[in-house]
Amino acid sequence: MALLELNDITKFFGKLAAVEDIDLKVEKGEVLGIVGPNGSGKTTLINLISGYYKPTRGDIYFNGQKISGLRPDQIARLGIVRTFQSNVLFEGASVIESMMISSRLQYKTAEWQAFFNTRTYKDEQEKVVGNLLETLQLLDIFNETFRPAAALSHGYQRMLGIAAALAANPSVLMLDEPTTGMNHEEAMFVVENIKKINQRGITVLLIEHNMKVLLGVATRVVVLSFGNKIADGDPYEMMSKPEVIEAYLGTETV
Amino acid sequence: MPPAGIWIDGLVQSCIYMTMAFGMVLVFSILGILNWTHGQFYMLGAFVVYYAVTAAGIPFPLSLLVSGVIVGALGMLVEKFIIERLTGPGYGLLAVTAATMALIFFFEGAAGMAFGLMAKGMATTLPGVLDMGVFSISYQKIAVIIFTLIVMVAMYIVLNRTKIGKAIRATAQQPDAASLYGVNVGWVSLIVMGIGCALAAMAGGIMGPVQSVDPFMGRIPMIMSLLAIVIGGLGSLTGAIVGGIILGLLNSVIAYKISYLSEVVLFVLVIAILLIRPQGLFGAASK
Amino acid sequence: MIIGRLYIDQKSVVPKVVIGVVIALLAIVPLFTTSMVTLSTLISSGIWAVAVMGFILILRTGQFSMGQAAFMAIGGYVSAILTLNLGLSYYWLSFLASGVISGLIAFAIGLIVLRAGGTSFSIITIAFGEIVRIVALNWEDLTHGAAGILVKPPPPINIGNFEINFSLSLVPFYYFMILLVVASALFYWQIDRIRIGGTFRSVAANPVLAEHLGVHLMKYRVIAFTIAGVFTGFAGAYYVTFISVINPLIFDLWKSIQIMMMAIVGGPSLIVGGAIIGSTVLYSLGNYLSQLPVPNVQYVVFGAVVVLVLLFLPKGTGLVDLWGKFWRKVFREPEEYEIPGEFADDEEE
Numbered sequence: 001m002a003l004l005e006l007n008d009i010t011k012f013f014g015k016l017a018a019v020e021d022i023d024l025k026v027e028k029g030e031v032l033g034i035v036g037p038n039g040s041g042k043t044t045l046i047n048l049i050s051g052y053y054k055p056t057r058g059d060i061y062f063n064g065q066k067i068s069g070l071r072p073d074q075i076a077r078l079g080i081v082r083t084f085q086s087n088v089l090f091e092g093a094s095v096i097e098s099m100m101i102s103s104r105l106q107y108k109t110a111e112w113q114a115f116f117n118t119r120t121y122k123d124e125q126e127k128v129v130g131n132l133l134e135t136l137q138l139l140d141i142f143n144e145t146f147r148p149a150a151a152l153s154h155g156y157q158r159m160l161g162i163a164a165a166l167a168a169n170p171s172v173l174m175l176d177e178p179t180t181g182m183n184h185e186e187a188m189f190v191v192e193n194i195k196k197i198n199q200r201g202i203t204v205l206l207i208e209h210n211m212k213v214l215l216g217v218a219t220r221v222v223v224l225s226f227g228n229k230i231a232d233g234d235p236y237e238m239m240s241k242p243e244v245i246e247a248y249l250g251t252e253t254v
Numbered sequence: 255m256p257p258a259g260i261w262i263d264g265l266v267q268s269c270i271y272m273t274m275a276f277g278m279v280l281v282f283s284i285l286g287i288l289n290w291t292h293g294q295f296y297m298l299g300a301f302v303v304y305y306a307v308t309a310a311g312i313p314f315p316l317s318l319l320v321s322g323v324i325v326g327a328l329g330m331l332v333e334k335f336i337i338e339r340l341t342g343p344g345y346g347l348l349a350v351t352a353a354t355m356a357l358i359f360f361f362e363g364a365a366g367m368a369f370g371l372m373a374k375g376m377a378t379t380l381p382g383v384l385d386m387g388v389f390s391i392s393y394q395k396i397a398v399i400i401f402t403l404i405v406m407v408a409m410y411i412v413l414n415r416t417k418i419g420k421a422i423r424a425t426a427q428q429p430d431a432a433s434l435y436g437v438n439v440g441w442v443s444l445i446v447m448g449i450g451c452a453l454a455a456m457a458g459g460i461m462g463p464v465q466s467v468d469p470f471m472g473r474i475p476m477i478m479s480l481l482a483i484v485i486g487g488l489g490s491l492t493g494a495i496v497g498g499i500i501l502g503l504l505n506s507v508i509a510y511k512i513s514y515l516s517e518v519v520l521f522v523l524v525i526a527i528l529l530i531r532p533q534g535l536f537g538a539a540s541k
Numbered sequence: 542m543i544i545g546r547l548y549i550d551q552k553s554v555v556p557k558v559v560i561g562v563v564i565a566l567l568a569i570v571p572l573f574t575t576s577m578v579t580l581s582t583l584i585s586s587g588i589w590a591v592a593v594m595g596f597i598l599i600l601r602t603g604q605f606s607m608g609q610a611a612f613m614a615i616g617g618y619v620s621a622i623l624t625l626n627l628g629l630s631y632y633w634l635s636f637l638a639s640g641v642i643s644g645l646i647a648f649a650i651g652l653i654v655l656r657a658g659g660t661s662f663s664i665i666t667i668a669f670g671e672i673v674r675i676v677a678l679n680w681e682d683l684t685h686g687a688a689g690i691l692v693k694p695p696p697p698i699n700i701g702n703f704e705i706n707f708s709l710s711l712v713p714f715y716y717f718m719i720l721l722v723v724a725s726a727l728f729y730w731q732i733d734r735i736r737i738g739g740t741f742r743s744v745a746a747n748p749v750l751a752e753h754l755g756v757h758l759m760k761y762r763v764i765a766f767t768i769a770g771v772f773t774g775f776a777g778a779y780y781v782t783f784i785s786v787i788n789p790l791i792f793d794l795w796k797s798i799q800i801m802m803m804a805i806v807g808g809p810s811l812i813v814g815g816a817i818i819g820s821t822v823l824y825s826l827g828n829y830l831s832q833l834p835v836p837n838v839q840y841v842v843f844g845a846v847v848v849l850v851l852l853f854l855p856k857g858t859g860l861v862d863l864w865g866k867f868w869r870k871v872f873r874e875p876e877e878y879e880i881p882g883e884f885a886d887d888e889e890e
Contacts, residue, residue, distance in 0.1 A: 050753055052749075052753070071752070071757070072752045072753045073752050073753075073754075073755050073756055073757045073758070074757075076752075076753055076754055076755035077755050081753065081754065081755075082753055084749075084750065084753075087747065087749060087750055088750070089747065089750075090742070090743055090746040090747050090750065090751075091746045091747065092746060093742075093746065097739070100736075100739060101739045101740065101742075101743040101751070101754070102754045104736060104739075104740060104754075104755065104756070105754070105755045107736065111735075111736065111737050114735040114736045114737065115731055115732070115735060115737075117735075164750075164754065165754070167754075168754045168755055288660055336848060336852065339852060340851055340852070347605075347659075347660075348600070348605065348809075349851050351605055351663070352801060352802075352805045352847060352851060353847065353848050353851050353852075355607070355798055355801060356798075356802060356805075356843070356844040356845075356846075356847035356848050356851075357844055357848065358798070358844070359795065359798065359840040359841075359843060359844045360840065360841055360843075360844025360845055360848070361844075362837070362840055363837040363838065363839070363840025363841035363842075363844065364837075364840075364841050366836055366837035366840070367835060367836065367837050367838065367841065371836060371837070469837075473794070477664075477667060477668060477671065480664040480667070481664065481668060483664070484657070484661050484664050484665065488659075488660055488661060514675075514679050515675065515676070515679055517671065517672070517675055518672050518675055518676060521668045521669070521671070521672050522672075524665070524668065525653060525654065525665060525668075528653075528654070528656070528657050528661065528665070529653060529656070532656045532657045532658075532661075534661075
């Protein structure tokens, strides 16, 4: 059984189908790249999985449990966490504060234990803060820990977005174009980090425009065009298929 | 079935709530904030008309225009010196909300200090009753209805046929794109605030003869038009008009059926509507 | 952001020593003066501060409640009606009930109204305040309508030979106010700095992101609204006992807006400090203004003060931030970004 299963997922906005009849199986431990030209429904797909949109038709299963129709917070609680393209900051928070907000799913102690600052709570908090710092180290933004998040460079802000998503303890991490607006070196830095995340056993769904990033990290690629899935398979093989090149490059060269 | 007089009263209220709600939503669609002082511009407009008619002897229709101009200018000052300065980056919605709410009491208090707390009547303006056989209607109420029709038609023409109107609608839909096409967004905000406040002032002026003029007369129209906006859906001009009509008629009919607690029933109805459609009748459905 | 930095290290703004000294000074005020004016100003300011803290807590979740005075009215009516019907000996039970019932009503209203959120929420809370006023005015069997209910002071408390008698002087009222304020302040302060406080702020700062990180927005909005309802109910019950009457006019729209104004002027970035500074400053000012022979001057001045504070204090942070700046300047403490409270505590251990 696949970890995440999409059956005939369709989403209409008015009369326009943003994605149509998509079947997709995500296996545990893979890095699945989702590519396609602008407007092909990549972000809509992530929005549907994360519960931000409700599908017009079709079901989504996670670990055999139906998750389509649940709220985003319930889906995050089950272990599917996503990042946003541009919506990454808690206004006014520093890096560690953003991380601490995001880490609330790691706690098992109740709020009243936090209120009375009990021993169990303190121990747990120590462990959680340790995890957070480790995550920051993993993604190489440890030096920015106490800076206001809004003061970080664009690249670091994107890394903070990923770090915050990791703090929510995901088993599936969905990244929405993590390298937009980055130069080659920064993008390669992100690739390294995605590999590190994947090595921890976290399944990654990666929406990406940048071919180099995709070929560098994805173990499988799904190509979308006008809301339909047109190809699915090994990244290098996919990129040589004529229909993929047409769908992809056709709009890219305009 | 309530008698015709109740429906006419309801219609008159509808007209006022409609005009007020329309102005507020117009401002909301451009500035992205509710002007909570709208009811106080209504009150100030009524005072301007009262003094224009009784002290300066200006004819009633002309004094309506005068109040529109004066209060519209006041609204522009508020936009320029308070609202605009509190909507820069880093300010949440809170600053502007708090400031305009504080202005409610500033204007009420100032009006009380300047004009006194006693209610002033101007019932002698537009006296007389039109007898239609089945029912009768006072000229004052006819004036309110005609005024609202004129305002709505005028607003329709302004928004759809003029250059300013096009700039306003473009800014409401896409502020960034509008500024790229050479629309001065700051200027549009100023104009819109002026129009909205002028509408409120004229509505207050036209209601002057029907009710009495006092510093607190703006509160009920304010709350009612706010509720009309909630029913109609925040940000929708059609919603504001429909919400205003619904609320005015409902208010009048409910008040006829159950003499007291009618407002409570009305509020509960509004909350019930929100329960079914949190975004209001004409609001954009979320997602 | 006007709501304030997500975690503000309270130690850097008002050191604990200063808080301690202020509390100690306040505790011995009745030794120096038992003047009605001083004590009643302090008592009223303290009670309003409790209501303002509730407003700020709701604000933490990004909601702007314009009906907080309605919860004071509910608390006041509950305690007045219960003592009237059960007898004065049940005063403290009625007091407890006022907070509980006010909280329950806040919970129920919150479940319905917070679904709309944002501006609609503000509008409906205004309407809610009006509903409470109209019901109080018209349900004469229960509330005695416009005449209102006279509220007797709490019965004397005997501890050994020592008698605390509320009907002889204001001093017992004063000390009970301190107790109420300190209890609510500790509660709000702790709520604000622990995990749930951060969650509240995240709901306001970026609801979409917070929801995708596992925060059930509605749940936390309702929790904040309910907590505020409980404490505001207590404040209302105690306020009507202090002024010894409740009628529909005491807690009107103006009082709700006044609570908002106190929060803005004091500074919503600090839930306790801002509330106390704001309510003390504005209540004293209002008290002074109401003695002037000019009608309505209080409305004008309050309105102007709020607008001026918003325009001229940086990003509307209120007086409390001004105090923080003054403190740092005097003691030359570096104005650097502080380690969040909880985390700093961990490192010290």
